[in-house]
Amino acid sequence: MEGTRRLTGGGRAILTALAAALVLCTAALVLAPEKAYAYGFKQTAATKDSATITWEDPNAGSSFYTTTGYTVQWGEEYGKVTKSVTLPATQKNFTFTGLKPGTKYYAKVTYSCRTSYGAYDSQYLASGDIASRVVTPTGVKQTKWWYYARSVEFTWNKQTAADKVEYKVCKNGSSKAVAKDSTAYLSTNFSVPKVKNNVMYTVQMRVHDQWGWSGWSKKAYLFTQPMVNAKKTKVKGNKLTVTWGKIKGATSYTVYVSTKEKKGYKKLATVKSSKSSVTLKKLKGKKFSPKKNYYVYVVANKKVGKTTYTSGKHYSYKVKGARGQLRWTFD
Structure with a gap:
C-alpha cells in the first residue's frame, strides 16, 4: 500500500523489545x-x-x-x-x-x-x-492532693488501645458517685475538683475499645496528707513531739523527720490510726535540740489486703524549739 513501509527483521525486533520494556515499566508503576x-x-x-x-x-x-x-x-x-x-x-x-x-x-x-x-x-x-483487647485498669493510685485548691489527682497504667475511659469517685463506704466522667482524652493523669480535706474517697476506672468495655478496676483510695498541728508540734526537753489531724478511714500514720528541707528524711515512727501524736527521742542517734531546725511531715496510710495506699507528701513543717512554719513542696 502506498505510504506504508514494510519492517525489516531488525525493525520488528526493535519494536518487540520496546513493547516488552513498556510492559515492564508499566508493571513497575503498578506495583510501586x-x-x-x-x-x-x-x-x-x-x-x-x-x-x-x-x-x-x-x-x-x-x-x-x-x-x-x-x-x-x-x-x-x-x-x-x-x-x-x-x-x-x-x-x-x-x-x-x-x-x-x-x-x-x-x-x-x-x-x-x-x-x-x-x-x-x-x-x-x-x-x-x-x-489487643483492653483489660481491667491497673495501677490506679493518687499522685497529689492539693490541700487549699481542694482537688486530687490520680494516675493509672495507660492502655493505648483504649478509645475511651470512664472513672467514678465516691466517698469511702458509699456507692454514690460525687464525681464521674467519661472521656476520649486518654491522659495518664486525671484531676477531680471540689473534694473535702480529711475525707477519704475511692476511685474506680474502666476503659473501652471497639469490642466493648473492660471491667471496673478495684477501688483505689484518695485522701489528703494530714496537716501538722502547729501549736502542738515542738521540741522540748530534747524530744520532738509531732501532732496532726486525723484522716477518717486511715489505718496508720507514718512520721518523717530531717534536718534539711529537701532531702535526708528518716522514717521515725508508724502509729495506729487511733493516735494523732507521737514523741520522738532521737534522729540518727542524736537527741533533738531546741536550737536546731527540723523538718517534719506525716503520711496517712490505708491498708487494704496486701496493698497500702498513702496520701503522699505535699508539704513539710519546719520546727525550731516551740516555733514552726509550714513549708509547701511541689515535687
Missing part, C-alpha cells in the same frame, strides 16, 4: 511500594494478648500477575516494625500472639508476585493499627 491500597485489610478479632487481621489477594482476577506470598510486619511504634513473618499465597489472614494487653500496634502487609517477565518482591499491600 507504599501506595494507599487497602485490599480488604482489617482487624477481625482480638483477645487481651492477640489480634487477627485479614486481607484480599491484590491480584485476584488478574491474568497477568500471580501472587506468590505475603510478609506481615509489626511493631509498637507507628511506622516502625520490629517483627515479621512470611506466609504462603493461600493464606490471607494472620493472628499476632504474645501482645501486651490493651496495647496498640502498627502492622504492615507486603506481597510478592510473578509475571511472564519476572518476579517482584516487597510490594506494598496495606498497613494500619491493630490492637
Whole structure:
C-alpha cells in the first residue's frame, strides 16, 4: 500500500523489545511500594494478648500477575516494625500472639508476585493499627492532693488501645458517685475538683475499645496528707513531739523527720490510726535540740489486703524549739 513501509527483521525486533520494556515499566508503576491500597485489610478479632487481621489477594482476577506470598510486619511504634513473618499465597489472614494487653500496634502487609517477565518482591499491600483487647485498669493510685485548691489527682497504667475511659469517685463506704466522667482524652493523669480535706474517697476506672468495655478496676483510695498541728508540734526537753489531724478511714500514720528541707528524711515512727501524736527521742542517734531546725511531715496510710495506699507528701513543717512554719513542696 502506498505510504506504508514494510519492517525489516531488525525493525520488528526493535519494536518487540520496546513493547516488552513498556510492559515492564508499566508493571513497575503498578506495583510501586507504599501506595494507599487497602485490599480488604482489617482487624477481625482480638483477645487481651492477640489480634487477627485479614486481607484480599491484590491480584485476584488478574491474568497477568500471580501472587506468590505475603510478609506481615509489626511493631509498637507507628511506622516502625520490629517483627515479621512470611506466609504462603493461600493464606490471607494472620493472628499476632504474645501482645501486651490493651496495647496498640502498627502492622504492615507486603506481597510478592510473578509475571511472564519476572518476579517482584516487597510490594506494598496495606498497613494500619491493630490492637489487643483492653483489660481491667491497673495501677490506679493518687499522685497529689492539693490541700487549699481542694482537688486530687490520680494516675493509672495507660492502655493505648483504649478509645475511651470512664472513672467514678465516691466517698469511702458509699456507692454514690460525687464525681464521674467519661472521656476520649486518654491522659495518664486525671484531676477531680471540689473534694473535702480529711475525707477519704475511692476511685474506680474502666476503659473501652471497639469490642466493648473492660471491667471496673478495684477501688483505689484518695485522701489528703494530714496537716501538722502547729501549736502542738515542738521540741522540748530534747524530744520532738509531732501532732496532726486525723484522716477518717486511715489505718496508720507514718512520721518523717530531717534536718534539711529537701532531702535526708528518716522514717521515725508508724502509729495506729487511733493516735494523732507521737514523741520522738532521737534522729540518727542524736537527741533533738531546741536550737536546731527540723523538718517534719506525716503520711496517712490505708491498708487494704496486701496493698497500702498513702496520701503522699505535699508539704513539710519546719520546727525550731516551740516555733514552726509550714513549708509547701511541689515535687
